[in-house]
Amino acid sequence: MKAGIGYSHGKIILIGEHAAVYGKPAIAIPFLATKCKTVVKETLESNIDSIVYRGKTSNAPEELTPITSLIKELTIKLDLPNLSFDIKSNIPISSGMGSSAAVASSIVQAVYDYLEKDLSPKDKLSWIEFSEIKAHGNPSGIDALTTTFNNAWLFQKGSLLVEFDSNLAAYLIVGQSGEKGNTKEAVSIVKEEVDKGKMNLIEELGRLTQVVYEAYLAEDIILIGKTLTAAQKILKELQVSTEKIDQMVELALSNRALGAKLTGGGLGGCVIALAKNYREAENIKMVWENLSTLEAWILDLSEEKK
Ligand code: MEV
Numbered sequence: 001m002k003a004g005i006g007y008s009h010g011k012i013i014l015i016g017e018h019a020a021v022y023g024k025p026a027i028a029i030p031f032l033a034t035k036c037k038t039v040v041k042e043t044l045e046s047n048i049d050s051i052v053y054r055g056k057t058s059n060a061p062e063e064l065t066p067i068t069s070l071i072k073e074l075t076i077k078l079d080l081p082n083l084s085f086d087i088k089s090n091i092p093i094s095s096g097m098g099s100s101a102a103v104a105s106s107i108v109q110a111v112y113d114y115l116e117k118d119l120s121p122k123d124k125l126s127w128i129e130f131s132e133i134k135a136h137g138n139p140s141g142i143d144a145l146t147t148t149f150n151n152a153w154l155f156q157k158g159s160l161l162v163e164f165d166s167n168l169a170a171y172l173i174v175g176q177s178g179e180k181g182n183t184k185e186a187v188s189i190v191k192e193e194v195d196k197g198k199m200n201l202i203e204e205l206g207r208l209t210q211v212v213y214e215a216y217l218a219e220d221i222i223l224i225g226k227t228l229t230a231a232q233k234i235l236k237e238l239q240v241s242t243e244k245i246d247q248m249v250e251l252a253l254s255n256r257a258l259g260a261k262l263t264g265g266g267l268g269g270c271v272i273a274l275a276k277n278y279r280e281a282e283n284i285k286m287v288w289e290n291l292s293t294l295e296a297w298i299l300d301l302s303e304e305k306k
Contacts, residue, residue, distance in 0.1 A: 003041045004114025008105035010034035010097035011146035012174060012272060012299075013263050014166075015231050016209040017096075018190045018238060020140035020157060022199075024206030027213065028142050029152040029166045031097060031174070033297055036089035036147075038106035040114050043084040046071065050087040050103075057085070066135040070104055073130060074111050083114070092295070094180040096264015101143035104131035109148075124148060136184035136265075138191075154213055164213075168301040170221045171281035173252070173273045174263070175288040175296035177244045181269025186240045189267075193238050201234050208234075225258025225274045232261035240266030244292075249273075251287050256280045 009032050016026025046057040048067070053060050060068045067085075074080060085107060091099040108127040112119040125144050132139035142155045152166035194202060208231050215223040232249055235241055241249075245262045252260035252273035257280070260273035271288075275281035278298070285296045 001041055002114065003039055004110040004112070006038045006106035006109025006111070006113060008036045008102040008109070008147045010091040010099065010102060011143060012097065012172070012270075013142065014272070015212050015228060015261070016155070016205060017264055017266070018187070018235065018240065019202045019205035019209065020142050020155060021138055021187060021190070022194070022202045023157045023159075024202060025154055025156045025209040025213070026140070026142055027152070027154055027164055027209060028146040029164075030146055030150055031299075032150070033299075034091040034097060036087070036091055036099075036102045036106045038088075038103070038110040039086040040083045040107075040110045041086075042081050044082060046075070046082045046084070048085045048087065050085075051089065052093070066100055066131045067103060067107065069134045070107060070127070070131040074108070074127070078111065078115060078117075080111065080115075083111070085110070092176055092270075094182065094269065095176055096181050096183070096262070096266065096269030098143040098147040098264070100135045100183075101128055101132055101139075102147035104128045105144065105148045121149075136187050138187055154209075164216075166216075166301060168216065168219065168221065168224075170224075170258070170301050171275045171278055172299040172301055173257075173275060173281050173284045173288070173296060174299065175248060175271050175273075175285065176292070176294035177242070177248060177268055177271055178292040178294045179242055179244050179268030181265050182267050183265030186265035186267045189240060190238050198238065201238055205231060205234055221258055221274065221276055228259035228261045228272070228274060229253065235262055235266060242266075242268060244268070245271055248288055248291065251291065252284050255284050255287050257284055
């Protein structure tokens with residue numbers, strides 16, 4: 001039977017989350033250890049088979065609205081037959097790793113593959129954006145981009161994209177806090193803070209992203225680390241950190257991390273820390289794992305895109 005397949009992956013925002021929504025720069029890298037694959041096939045009635053829900057598309061729970069709306073829109077615009085959507089993903093959900101954008105991305109690619117139709121990068125991103133608007137109202141587009149393409153980016157909404165060489169002689173530890181993040185709520189909390197007069201913090205996050213970009217070019221891992229921690233202080237002031245995230249950041253810093261911060265929307269989700277060598281990275285990972293039973297990963301940044 002004819003099938004269509006689409007692939008995507010998770011992403012990690014190094015710096016600039018939330019500021020990206022306000023047109024400031026952000027840096028994100030693909031997280032290829034986490035992947036999503038969707039297979040579509042013709043069927044009698046549209047249905048979804050995923051870790052979150054299995055059943056008719058029309059009966060899917062509200063939390064799947066970004067996906068069901070996307071399927072509905074694709075069906076109308078592309079005159080699709082009823083399809084089954086088999087979604088397999090190991091990208092942690094509600095963890096700031098772009099799971100919602102990645103699922104949307106793999107669905108769109110699977111549908112176009114099924115139709116044997118060309119899909120331009122621009123159309124791909126605008127379909128994902130359609131789904132992301134349902135997910136959290138005001139997406140910058142950074143998740144759509146980084147979960148779909150294998151490049152790291154210096155991203156700025158509405159601006160020319162700069163591919164980012166994320167090779168660095170350092171290690172990034174990524175740890176799940178065990179608390180569910182909520183990007184929609186986080187974006188709306190930050191908006192409230194901005195409306196109360198905290199736009200200067202967004203400006204500062206944008207400036208810190210530039211600092212990290214330049215420090216990357218100079219391979220200055222000490223400055224990158226310090227700047228990541230400075231960004232975390234601002235994200236905390238913007239009310240999107242949590243006690244658990246703060247605790248993980250403190251633990252990383254007291255275990256020789258060069259810097260640490262939340263990644264993604266916040267209010268839970270994941271924390272990242274930068275370490276100068278593997279031994280220290282392993283130690284931070286172990287300390288985090290002792291705090292919660294959730295998963296942590298070590299990325300060798302010197303291996304990125306080799
Ligand atoms: C979410 O991964 C990143 C945010 O900046 C939202 C966005 O840019 O769309 C919080």
